[in-house]
Amino acid sequence: MVTTTVAEPRQQADTRERILDAAEELFTLYGFDGTSTRMITSRARVNLASVNYHFGSKEALIQEVFRRRLTWLNHERLRVLDELEREAGGAPVKPHLIVEAFFGVALRMAADEQHGGHTFMRLLGRTYSEPSEFIRTFLAEEYESVVERFKAALFKALPDVPREEILWRFHFMLGAMAYAISGIDALKLLTDCQLDENDPGALARRLMPFLIGGLRAPLPEPAAKPEKAVKADKKPRQAD
Amino acid sequence: MVTTTVAEPRQQADTRERILDAAEELFTLYGFDGTSTRMITSRARVNLASVNYHFGSKEALIQEVFRRRLTWLNHERLRVLDELEREAGGAPVKPHLIVEAFFGVALRMAADEQHGGHTFMRLLGRTYSEPSEFIRTFLAEEYESVVERFKAALFKALPDVPREEILWRFHFMLGAMAYAISGIDALKLLTDCQLDENDPGALARRLMPFLIGGLRAPLPEPAAKPEKAVKADKKPRQAD
DNA sequence: GTATGATTTAAACAAATGTTTGAAACGAGC
DNA sequence: GCTCGTTTCAAACATTTGTTTAAATCATAC
Numbered sequence: 001m002v003t004t005t006v007a008e009p010r011q012q013a014d015t016r017e018r019i020l021d022a023a024e025e026l027f028t029l030y031g032f033d034g035t036s037t038r039m040i041t042s043r044a045r046v047n048l049a050s051v052n053y054h055f056g057s058k059e060a061l062i063q064e065v066f067r068r069r070l071t072w073l074n075h076e077r078l079r080v081l082d083e084l085e086r087e088a089g090g091a092p093v094k095p096h097l098i099v100e101a102f103f104g105v106a107l108r109m110a111a112d113e114q115h116g117g118h119t120f121m122r123l124l125g126r127t128y129s130e131p132s133e134f135i136r137t138f139l140a141e142e143y144e145s146v147v148e149r150f151k152a153a154l155f156k157a158l159p160d161v162p163r164e165e166i167l168w169r170f171h172f173m174l175g176a177m178a179y180a181i182s183g184i185d186a187l188k189l190l191t192d193c194q195l196d197e198n199d200p201g202a203l204a205r206r207l208m209p210f211l212i213g214g215l216r217a218p219l220p221e222p223a224a225k226p227e228k229a230v231k232a233d234k235k236p237r238q239a240d
Numbered sequence: 241m242v243t244t245t246v247a248e249p250r251q252q253a254d255t256r257e258r259i260l261d262a263a264e265e266l267f268t269l270y271g272f273d274g275t276s277t278r279m280i281t282s283r284a285r286v287n288l289a290s291v292n293y294h295f296g297s298k299e300a301l302i303q304e305v306f307r308r309r310l311t312w313l314n315h316e317r318l319r320v321l322d323e324l325e326r327e328a329g330g331a332p333v334k335p336h337l338i339v340e341a342f343f344g345v346a347l348r349m350a351a352d353e354q355h356g357g358h359t360f361m362r363l364l365g366r367t368y369s370e371p372s373e374f375i376r377t378f379l380a381e382e383y384e385s386v387v388e389r390f391k392a393a394l395f396k397a398l399p400d401v402p403r404e405e406i407l408w409r410f411h412f413m414l415g416a417m418a419y420a421i422s423g424i425d426a427l428k429l430l431t432d433c434q435l436d437e438n439d440p441g442a443l444a445r446r447l448m449p450f451l452i453g454g455l456r457a458p459l460p461e462p463a464a465k466p467e468k469a470v471k472a473d474k475k476p477r478q479a480d
Numbered sequence: 481g482t483a484t485g486a487t488t489t490a491a492a493c494a495a496a497t498g499t500t501t502g503a504a505a506c507g508a509g510c
Numbered sequence: 511g512c513t514c515g516t517t518t519c520a521a522a523c524a525t526t527t528g529t530t531t532a533a534a535t536c537a538t539a540c
Binding site for chain 3: 529531533
């Protein structure tokens with residue numbers, strides 16, 4: 001609250017931010033292809049050419065929409081994991097704490113209606129299943145180091161679980177969260193539920209037990225190879 | 241193998257099918273907005289105008305792409321559920337069997353590389369988080385009766401679990417499966433895994449335990465209302 | 481063969497897209 | 511006041527989009 005001396009002193013260099021905010025909202029509502037630069041600039045009440053002037057292209061704008069918030073999100077995830085590993089002092093961190101670090105940070109950001117975090121996380125959730133090549137490449141790069149760290153932590157925490165299996169379950173957890181935070185209810189499953197209004201943390205409280213439950217589920221039986229009868233130990237092993 | 245007397249006797253009324261097949265593949269690869277009618281018709285090797293001639297519009301084509309396979313999928317789901325309820329003879333069907341009926345049918349279809357089921361299920365998985373209004377409306381209508389039946393079955397199978405909670409977990413399971421069958425690995429988590437090639441059932445064997453584990457997870461603590469200290473029973477209740 | 485209805489074809493349509501342009505307006509430093 | 515680099519602006523650009531049109535072709539029954 002320093003700069004605002006006069007009410008609306010004609011926006012200056014905040015044109016960038018206005019574009020980013022408008023783009024974030026419209027991408028969330030209508031997708032990347034479904035949002036034109038004209039929709040963005042008219043919502044942001046800036047000139048059409050300013051998207052290309054400030055960002056170079058629509059693709060670059062899309063990337064900036066993500067970078068703006070993703071950088072903080074993933075730094076925060078690493079910070080929490082760092083602290084957990086510091087507390088553990090060399091010992092493995094409990095699996096549910098690792099999951100809580102990765103997904104909890106995201107869910108808390110999604111619960112933040114004030115600073116646009118909610119809108120962004122809805123967009124991010126949708127974007128996990130975006131077909132566009134350049135977006136997926138970009139996302140994977142942004143996540144690379146975080147994913148590596150969390151993979152390592154989970155491997156260490158679950159030494160008896162096949163690494164493949166851990167990765168698959170990470171994959172499944174990601175899918176469950178992505179769809180949940182996208183806010184889309186494609187099958188109208190939740191229309192009857194009162195949507196836990198004015199309780200931003202509700203989703204996290206409901207989702208986290210589900211994720212942990214999935215992670216800890218008994219391991220699947222190995223594939224029954226027809227050429228040799230594999231003797232599988234019948235009592236299912238717990239994943240952690 | 242009845243009609244093909246001469247090799248390629250000039251395609252006739254199978255133009256519809258050729259368009260549907262091409263559209264299915266391209267929608268899966270590039271999304272609805274990212275796929276133009278020209279891409280579709282050139283891949284199908286039919287004339288540009290035939291999309292509008294046979295289907296009326298691109299939107300109608302999209303709907304037909306889904307209807308063509310979704311009708312069978314959901315009929316099959318209901319058939320399996322019918323049989324389960326018949327076997328149970330009035331008693332509640334075991335929750336994991338209900339889940340297996342709903343998701344197992346989908347996963348088996350996704351494992352069918354021969355008849356295009358694989359491509360379609362990838363498309364369907366992606367489409368759950370499609371922002372476009374008319375597609376979501378259409379999907380919800382197609383699923384309405386199936387969802388009602390499975391909701392009822394789960395309510396009956398889990399009488400002690402709050403219905404809201406059941407719906408949320410159905411929602412979470414749906415998200416996990418949708419992302420998994422979409423075949424998209426946005427965070428490149430699974431690049432190190434050998435992708436269980438030539439084992440189409442692998443995904444189901446891995447996913448089902450995860451879903452069941454999530455469904456059976458301990459119920460979340462109720463929201464801590466600040467105005468009154470709610471005494472929550474501390475031992476977490478199992479969901480089934 | 482000829483007529484009739486269904487289908488295919490090439491060409492064109494208007495509308496919308498991302499991007500570029502060159503001039504105008506602005507802001508800070510002198 | 512003047513200058514210079516930055517930002518804004520209206521207009522235009524070339525493509526691409528979904529769709530339509532009217533003629534040509536095909537298939538079938540008489």
